[in-house]
Amino acid sequence: MTQTTTRVLEPSDLGAALAILESEPVANAFVASRVQVAGLDPWRLGGEMWGWYADGRLRSLCYAGANLVPICAGPEAVRAFADRARRAGRRCSSIVGPAEPTALLWRLLEPGWGPAREVRANQPLMVTESPSADVTPDPLVRRIRKDETEVLMPACVAMFTEEVGISPLAGDGGLLYQARVAELIGAGRSFARIDDGKVVFKAEIGAATPQACQIQGVWVAPEHRGKGLSETGMAAVLRYALADVAPVVSLYVNDYNTPARKAYRRVGFRETGTFMSVLF
Structure with missing residues (x-):
């Protein structure tokens, strides 16, 4: 009979955790990017990393921070993670990850954690290794300088509010969100x-590892929509990403956002999987 157990991983577990994360570098880019920088120390990582073991071997992970993220998790691992999450109580603002394990995790947690503010059950994961020749990159799209943070911030706030449904300035006055925006600008990824x-x-x-990176926060000012700026702008960002960051670029998008999915396909992305997000 298979012996299973679940525990919080420690810094000494880093090698085994990275092996799992790197087994699916596109789907796991968000968590892998954090672990590669911060390791498994909860304070530096911004949350705990839970490990599920079968017969003494680490098989699955779950990141438990501002997001709850199941990683390479089959049904038995998801149930174990749900038990731990239920005992700990909800500390996250969202559950996000590949659709199948995330859906099961939410079904198990919803009786105690629900209702959610919003459930996005079908978010196509899109990937590309090369840009399409059909779209010319916008030459005016460029990296943002640190001294332009105040110029960029209103657009970031508008995008977040439109996408998530709440302002990132709520709660702590936006300190954490502004720090994240500044971090991406400083890293040359804005x-x-x-x-x-x-x-x-x-x-x-947003997320970047040597194997894959993830584009996020795509936004066009309302008065400029319908002019093709999302396509030419994304083509420009994609060019930077492939040249400077990683050989594979991904993003995920809401299934109902038909114009965005069409634009991303024109730029060169293809749908390879499905994510799911539960927002609180």
Whole structure:
């Protein structure tokens, strides 16, 4: 009979955890990028990393921080993670990950954690290793400088509020969100087109590992929508990402956002899987 156990991983477990994360580098890019920088120390990582063991071998992970993220988790591992999460109580603002394990995790947690503010059960995961020749990158999209943070911030807040449904300035006054925006600018992973002092297009490379990176925060100013800026802007960001960051670029998008999915396909992305997000 298979012996299983679940525990919080320690720094000495880093090698085994990275092996699991790197087995699916695109799907795991968000958590892998954090672990590669911070290791498994909860204070530096911003949360605990739970490990599920079968017959003494680490098989699955679950990141438990601001997000709850099941990683390479089959049904038995998901049930074990749900038991631990239920005992600990909800500390996260969302559950996010590949659709199948995330859906099971939410079914197990919903009786105690629900209701959710919103459930996005079908978010296509899109991937590319090369840009399409059909879209010319916008030459005015460029890296944002540190001294342009205040110019970029209103666009970031507008994007977040539109996408998530709440302002990132709520709660702590936006200190954590502003720190994250500044971090991406400092890392050279924030891009925008600025016309007459205003952002008309923006996007960031949020998660980045040597194997894969993930574009996030794509936004076009409302008065400029319908002009193709999302396509030419994304083509420009994709060019930077492939040249400077990783050989594979991904993103995930809401299934109902038909214009965005069409634009990303034109730029060169293809749908390879499905994510799911539960927002609290």
